[in-house]
Amino acid sequence: MKNRRYALAFSSLLLVGAGPAFGQVAPAAPGTPPPPAAPAPPPAAPAPAKSVPYGAGMKVNLSPDGSKYLRFIGWTQLWSQYTRNNSNTVRNGAPTDDQLTFNLRRVRLITLAQLNPRFMMYTDIGIENENSVSGGAPGDASGPGKRTQVYVHEAVAEYRVNKYLNVGGGLNYQAGISRMTAASTANMLAYDTPIVNFPTLDQTDQFGFFLGVYGKGRIGNVDYRLAVDDAFVNNTASTPATLRTNAAQFYPRNSNKIYQGYFSYSFLEKEANLLPFTTGSYLGTKRVFNIGTGFHYNAKGTYSRDAAYPTAPPAGFDPYTTVTTHDIKLYGADVFYDAPIDTASSTAVTVLAAYYNYNFGPNYVRNVGVLNPGTAVSSGDNSLRGNAYPVIGTGHTYYVQTGLLLPKQLLGPKARLQPYVAYLHNSLEGLLDASGDRKSVNVYDAGLNLLLDGHNAKFTLNYRARPDFSDQVFLPANNGAATVNSVRYRPEITLQTQLYL
Numbered sequence: 001m002k003n004r005r006y007a008l009a010f011s012s013l014l015l016v017g018a019g020p021a022f023g024q025v026a027p028a029a030p031g032t033p034p035p036p037a038a039p040a041p042p043p044a045a046p047a048p049a050k051s052v053p054y055g056a057g058m059k060v061n062l063s064p065d066g067s068k069y070l071r072f073i074g075w076t077q078l079w080s081q082y083t084r085n086n087s088n089t090v091r092n093g094a095p096t097d098d099q100l101t102f103n104l105r106r107v108r109l110i111t112l113a114q115l116n117p118r119f120m121m122y123t124d125i126g127i128e129n130e131n132s133v134s135g136g137a138p139g140d141a142s143g144p145g146k147r148t149q150v151y152v153h154e155a156v157a158e159y160r161v162n163k164y165l166n167v168g169g170g171l172n173y174q175a176g177i178s179r180m181t182a183a184s185t186a187n188m189l190a191y192d193t194p195i196v197n198f199p200t201l202d203q204t205d206q207f208g209f210f211l212g213v214y215g216k217g218r219i220g221n222v223d224y225r226l227a228v229d230d231a232f233v234n235n236t237a238s239t240p241a242t243l244r245t246n247a248a249q250f251y252p253r254n255s256n257k258i259y260q261g262y263f264s265y266s267f268l269e270k271e272a273n274l275l276p277f278t279t280g281s282y283l284g285t286k287r288v289f290n291i292g293t294g295f296h297y298n299a300k301g302t303y304s305r306d307a308a309y310p311t312a313p314p315a316g317f318d319p320y321t322t323v324t325t326h327d328i329k330l331y332g333a334d335v336f337y338d339a340p341i342d343t344a345s346s347t348a349v350t351v352l353a354a355y356y357n358y359n360f361g362p363n364y365v366r367n368v369g370v371l372n373p374g375t376a377v378s379s380g381d382n383s384l385r386g387n388a389y390p391v392i393g394t395g396h397t398y399y400v401q402t403g404l405l406l407p408k409q410l411l412g413p414k415a416r417l418q419p420y421v422a423y424l425h426n427s428l429e430g431l432l433d434a435s436g437d438r439k440s441v442n443v444y445d446a447g448l449n450l451l452l453d454g455h456n457a458k459f460t461l462n463y464r465a466r467p468d469f470s471d472q473v474f475l476p477a478n479n480g481a482a483t484v485n486s487v488r489y490r491p492e493i494t495l496q497t498q499l500y501l
Helices: 002-017
Strands: 058-061 069-084 089-091 098-116 119-130 151-162 165-172 210-219 222-230 258-266 288-304 324-342 347-359 365-368 389-393 395-405 416-428 441-451 457-468 472-474 482-484 488-500
Touching (some): 210 258
Antiparallel strands (some): 069 488, 098 119, 324 347, 395 416
């Protein structure tokens, strides 16, 4: 007990001696208080994010690992165009030699959904070809130029069988014949496609898209696509009574399947093939050298009437007994080269050459005028109004385009220039000169791309020398072919504005 009292007393002395350290707070020293601390500097404003190259569309991940996602791709193309019209063109009831027009060439939106590595679906909606005189309701080129109908271009579901084969179906773009028959219109070299690459446009297809099933894939260096499609009811207002003698038209009673396919071989880098669209110019980002060939076959797709048959059979007989049907047989081959020239200056070259061999039946010729500014002709063939010329037909076609991406510092660090030229040559059996030889169709294009952000933001200025074939007649001696008396060339200047996200 005594020892415990000694311990408590000793502990008390220690606590008293150490009071300032443990039990007390020392008072502040007298005098002037210290100045307040300087305020902390505000945080530095973050530097603006540096622009990065645009990837593969706007992507929304639906799973943490990104294996399930939605992807959106859209583009808009606006045309300001000066056109010198073909002879005898009438616009809104008045003879018109030329005009400046403003046009909506394309507005498109693709939605792609990847459910898992094996299942994919995508839709493509939009409009094309609206100006103040055409492209609106009721949704075709003859409609008034207002209230253009938005419609479905593609609606596809696809399944990956293995690394060599994907199968799919729906309204699809797995078209045959050539590389440009499935061309992407968002990254073209020239301001537009030559249209000859869409030979059945809005006849047995829906604006270049087909309704059916397909298989596609890659085996080694070979890419392929094969499709079986239904033939849409064609838009041609044709009957046996209205047929021109020995001149084929699309057959109104066609219910046969369309078989088509395309094969390409890659010598250098392989191209992406998730979507069917082929690239027009890689702007030096890839080194590509491909050759390809394709076909399109539709049994009894067209018909014609021989001179021996009357325009109409006797009463009670089927008028189609007086006609002959023809198989549509279309073939193509092409070469595509796109590669950088000098990596230091980022220069690059693009070359595409294509050959088409088309057989629609005797003397088939189709005149096409994209965003045609004319509404009629005062005399002659109404299909040759405005800017139309013979684009598609039975015969041979050669098409070539080449472009050069100029050095990157020519206009500063952002903008790039890419001049190009293109040439189309048609030799069609339905167009003859006065001596009975084929009259060639030649179209010349020269243009310049101003690339502000690659293909995603660009302006294209194009000059076209277009042939005017309106001076033609049909002589009995030529048995259904047109006799072209003379051809005059008309200028066409187009400024395209493109935004692609």
